[in-house]
Amino acid sequence: MRVTTPKIRSAVASLPAYVPGARIPDGVQAFKVSSNENPYPPLPSVVDAITEAALTVNRYPDMGNTEMTDALAAFLSTPEREVSAERLAFGTGSVAALGHILSTFVDEGDEVVFPWRSFEAYPIVTSVAGGKSVRVRLTPDHRLDLDAMVEAVTDRTRVVLVCTPNNPTGTAVSHSQVLRFLHRIPDDVIVVLDEAYVEFVRKDDALDALALADQFPNVVVLRTFSKAYGLAGLRVGYVIAHPDIAAGIRAASTPFGVNLVAQVAVVASLRAADELNARVDALIDERTRVWTALRELGWDVPPSQANFVWFPTGTRTEELAAHARTRGLLVRPFAGEGIRVTIGEPEANDVLLELAAEWLTQ
Known part of the structure; x- marks a missing residue:
C-alpha cells in the first residue's frame, strides 16, 4: 500500500x-x-524569583504580560523620554518577536532586505512569512553597507533589517549613519533595528535607537533578555515601536507566548540591573x-x-x-x-x- x-x-x-x-x-x-x-x-535574586514562580506553573501566564510590560516601560523611560506600555510587544526570544513583525507586515512575495552575512535566522523567518530575502553584502571590513541596503529597496520592499552590532561580525553602525539611512527609506517600509547586543556597545556616536523610534514611526527596535541579562534559557525578546505598530505585532503574536517563569525572571532582572x-x-x-x-x-x-x-x-x-x-x-x-x-x-x-x-x- x-x-x-x-x-x-x-x-x-x-x-x-x-x-x-x-x-x-x-x-x-x-x-x-x-x-x-x-x-x-x-543572580541569586533572580534564581529566588524563578524558584518561587515555579510553584505556580499549573496556571497560565498573564497573556497581557502586564507586570513585565509595566516594569520594562518604567525601566526604559527617562526624564527626557517616556516609553509607554502600549509601545511594547513580546515574543519567545527576539527571533519569535521578529517573526511576529514579519507576519504583521509581509505578504506573499514581499521583499525583506537585510545584510549578509548577518543573523542566520533572517532568511528563515522571511521565508516562513512568505517573503523574499534580499541579501546585501557586507563591506570588505565586515561592516553593514547602509548605502547598498538603501539601493536594494524596491516597491516590493516591506521590511529592512539592520543588525547592530552585527551577528556574527560584531561591527556596529553609528547613530549618524542610521539617521542618514532612515531619511532615505520610504515611510511605508518598516526598519527593524535589531539590537540583541546593545548592552555591550561602547563606541562614539553610539546608536540611540529609541530616539530614532520617537522620530520615525516606521522604526521598530528589537531587543532580547537572552544575552546581557543571561536569560537565554527562558526566551524573552521584545519590541519597541509606535503604538499602532506595536498593537499590530501583539495581534500577530502567539497567545501566552512568554511563559510565567520567564515573565517573573525579567521583572527580577530589571530590579537587579x-x-x-x-x-x-x-x-x-x-x-x-x-x-x-x-x-x-x-x-x-x-x-x-x-x-x-x-x-x-x-x-x-x-x-x-x-x-x-x-x-x-x-x-x-x-x-x-x-x-x-x-x-x-x-x-x-x-x-x-x-x-x-x-x-x-x-
Whole structure:
C-alpha cells in the first residue's frame, strides 16, 4: 500500500537549516563559546524569583504580560523620554518577536532586505512569512553597507533589517549613519533595528535607537533578555515601536507566548540591573583584552561591539573549528567564511588566545 503525506509548503521545504551552537557532551570538560551566551549563572535574586514562580506553573501566564510590560516601560523611560506600555510587544526570544513583525507586515512575495552575512535566522523567518530575502553584502571590513541596503529597496520592499552590532561580525553602525539611512527609506517600509547586543556597545556616536523610534514611526527596535541579562534559557525578546505598530505585532503574536517563569525572571532582572551591568562591564573588559591580544598576534579581526569576536578564516574555517574542539573550545563556524567565538570566562578566553596563536602557524 502506497503511503502519501500532505505536501509541505515550498517556502518551508526549502528553508535553510538554522545551525545551533555546539553543545558540550555529557562528561566532557569544555568551554561552550558557540552561542553568545552570558557565561555567568543568574543572580541569586533572580534564581529566588524563578524558584518561587515555579510553584505556580499549573496556571497560565498573564497573556497581557502586564507586570513585565509595566516594569520594562518604567525601566526604559527617562526624564527626557517616556516609553509607554502600549509601545511594547513580546515574543519567545527576539527571533519569535521578529517573526511576529514579519507576519504583521509581509505578504506573499514581499521583499525583506537585510545584510549578509548577518543573523542566520533572517532568511528563515522571511521565508516562513512568505517573503523574499534580499541579501546585501557586507563591506570588505565586515561592516553593514547602509548605502547598498538603501539601493536594494524596491516597491516590493516591506521590511529592512539592520543588525547592530552585527551577528556574527560584531561591527556596529553609528547613530549618524542610521539617521542618514532612515531619511532615505520610504515611510511605508518598516526598519527593524535589531539590537540583541546593545548592552555591550561602547563606541562614539553610539546608536540611540529609541530616539530614532520617537522620530520615525516606521522604526521598530528589537531587543532580547537572552544575552546581557543571561536569560537565554527562558526566551524573552521584545519590541519597541509606535503604538499602532506595536498593537499590530501583539495581534500577530502567539497567545501566552512568554511563559510565567520567564515573565517573573525579567521583572527580577530589571530590579537587579546594577548587578547585571557590572557583569556586562566585566565581559567588555575581557572583550577588550581578547581583541587587543588578537591584534597583537597579527589577526585582522574587526572591532567588536558585541560579546563575541569574529575570525575571517575563509576556507580554513571548519578545520580550525575542529582543532578548537580537540582543545575543549566549542566555537561557531560559518563554513567557508569565518569563526565566531563568544567572550566567556577568563579561562575560556585564555584558551582561545592560545589557539589563535597556534592557528597562525598552521
